[in-house]
Amino acid sequence: xxxxxxxxxxxxxxxxxxxxxxxxxxxxxxxxxxxxxxxxxxxxxxxxxxxxxxxxxxxxxxxxxxxxxxxxxxxxxxxxxxxxxxxxxxxxxxxxxxxxxxxxxxxxxxxxxxxxxxxxxxxxxxxxxxxxxxxxxxxxxxxxxxxxxxxxxxxxxxxxxxxxxxxxxxxxxxxxxxxxxxxxxxxxxxxxxxxxxxxxxxxxxxxxxxxxxxxxxxxxxxxxxxxxxxxxxxxxxxxxxxxxx
Amino acid sequence: xxxxxxxxxxxxxxxxxxxxxxxxxxxxxxxxxxxxxxxxxxxxxxxxxxxxxxxxxxxxxxxxxxxxxxxxxxxxxxxxxxxxxxxxxxxxxxxxxxxxxxxxxxxxxxxxxxxxxxxxxxxxxxxxxxxxxxxxxxxxxxxxxxxxxxxxxxxxxxxxxxxxxxxxxxxxxxxxxxxxxxxxxxxxxxxxxxxxxxxxxxxxxxxxxxxxxxxxxxxxxxxxxxxxxxxxxxxxxxxxxxxxxxxxxxxxxxxxxxxxxxxxxxxxxxxxxx
Numbered sequence: 029x030x031x032x033x034x035x036x037x038x039x040x041x042x043x044x045x046x047x048x049x050x051x052x053x054x055x056x057x058x059x060x061x062x063x064x065x066x067x068x069x070x071x072x073x074x075x076x077x078x079x080x081x082x083x084x085x086x087x088x089x090x091x092x093x094x095x096x097x098x099x100x101x102x103x104x105x106x107x108x109x110x111x112x113x114x115x116x117x118x119x120x121x122x123x124x125x126x127x128x129x130x131x132x133x134x135x136x137x138x139x140x141x142x143x144x145x146x147x148x149x150x151x152x153x154x155x156x157x158x159x160x161x162x163x164x165x166x167x168x169x170x171x172x173x174x175x176x177x178x179x180x181x182x183x184x185x186x187x188x189x190x191x192x193x194x195x196x197x198x199x200x201x202x203x204x205x206x207x208x209x210x211x212x213x214x215x216x217x218x219x220x221x222x223x224x225x226x227x228x229x230x231x232x233x234x235x236x237x238x239x240x241x242x243x244x245x246x247x248x249x250x251x252x253x254x255x256x257x258x259x260x261x262x263x264x265x266x267x268x269x270x271x272x273x
Numbered sequence: 274x275x276x277x278x279x280x281x282x283x284x285x286x287x288x289x290x291x292x293x294x295x296x297x298x299x300x301x302x303x304x305x306x307x308x309x310x311x312x313x314x315x316x317x318x319x320x321x322x323x324x325x326x327x328x329x330x331x332x333x334x335x336x337x338x339x340x341x342x343x344x345x346x347x348x349x350x351x352x353x354x355x356x357x358x359x360x361x362x363x364x365x366x367x368x369x370x371x372x373x374x375x376x377x378x379x380x381x382x383x384x385x386x387x388x389x390x391x392x393x394x395x396x397x398x399x400x401x402x403x404x405x406x407x408x409x410x411x412x413x414x415x416x417x418x419x420x421x422x423x424x425x426x427x428x429x430x431x432x433x434x435x436x437x438x439x440x441x442x443x444x445x446x447x448x449x450x451x452x453x454x455x456x457x458x459x460x461x462x463x464x465x466x467x468x469x470x471x472x473x474x475x476x477x478x479x480x481x482x483x484x485x486x487x488x489x490x491x492x493x494x495x496x497x498x499x500x501x502x503x504x505x506x507x508x509x510x511x512x513x514x515x516x517x518x519x520x521x522x523x524x525x526x527x528x529x530x531x532x533x534x535x536x537x538x539x540x541x542x543x544x545x546x547x
Binding site: 109110111112114115271272 | 277294295296297322354357358359360361363372374375377378379381382395396398399400401
């Protein structure tokens, strides 16, 4: 409803730069692809074709970082609006997530391009892709609620989150595949909730990856827990958020 | 699903039951002094919370206009915000039968980088109007705010003096059954102010309820039928407007409050920085 209104405004700003939403991730994928295939030589990192493998995970990853980083500051930024708002406070968080999600969806043609360049077509399991989007959205909702409300109490959190995000980038199978992780620590890697949506994104192209299904399941369960935690934390801290407004 | 929960079976429009709220001290340090500015620039924040309102109990009846009388720091604004539900009490309860429209700080929610039209949707939406309703009432809001022909201009491009009226008229267009008004919202030339008071008088006579704070005694005397006198974060009298104003003027003015001490202490360590 009103989120749409907000969205529209975000849009007018960024319609000019729509091309950028494509160029940026494409460029990034290219660079990483170059580094990891050409420079480092054909190690067994990730799955082939690597360019596609990368871009399919890196787009949602960007959505993830942007959404979470922005939600850490959302109540600071919208203070004046929040002060008179009689709408549910969660809307502000949702707004950030939806806007960043739209950006993500608009950048999807990059994957099409990567498919074209590498001449790869997905298998039937690509139908799980939208499910990945849903799972990721839920996960982000839980995380964003927790982080946005906590950062009202601890303003430093926004910075910590940014650093944590960078660390997570390397801890998450974005540049590599679950199967690249040594067998022993794979269950620990599955404790990373972002693994679940990324697995769902990739399974359409690399169905052999579902040998890691149990790991995805663990990660998926974690997503669910995070959503619940997010809602509980947010409920508790809502009065605080309003006070700071 | 609004954040502000309603109690439809409530007999009065708004009911405070021993309600109180603590706010971060920072809230009170919006000073314009050099130190305040420096402190804001440094992003310095006090995490300490102090009581801004305690043990407030009263009921607002339908069609009643209740004046909240007190000095600016007496807890007037938190009381209005509690009534509107934009603050949640730390003690006691605040219940309301209908949404209470907060007409306090609405102007600050306006965004210069949005057009007038977008602002009306934004703020109207925050105050609970659906986009359809806003669309329908938009022409009137624009006209009443004296912004005809400027609806698609960026707010930053319009004269500053229209912002108050714009905020006010958006709030009035909600057609709420109850309002929490800070009189600082009624700005503009006397003729315009007079129109504003006429509008809310008409609403009051239709059974709309009001909570009003004001530093202008004549307006309160004219508009309100009852008054709460606040001092030191507490309701010290629930009486007629005349009596409350008399009580207010009898209060020693220098007696500000607890926040004051905190501020002075903070100033000391501020000096070390300089």
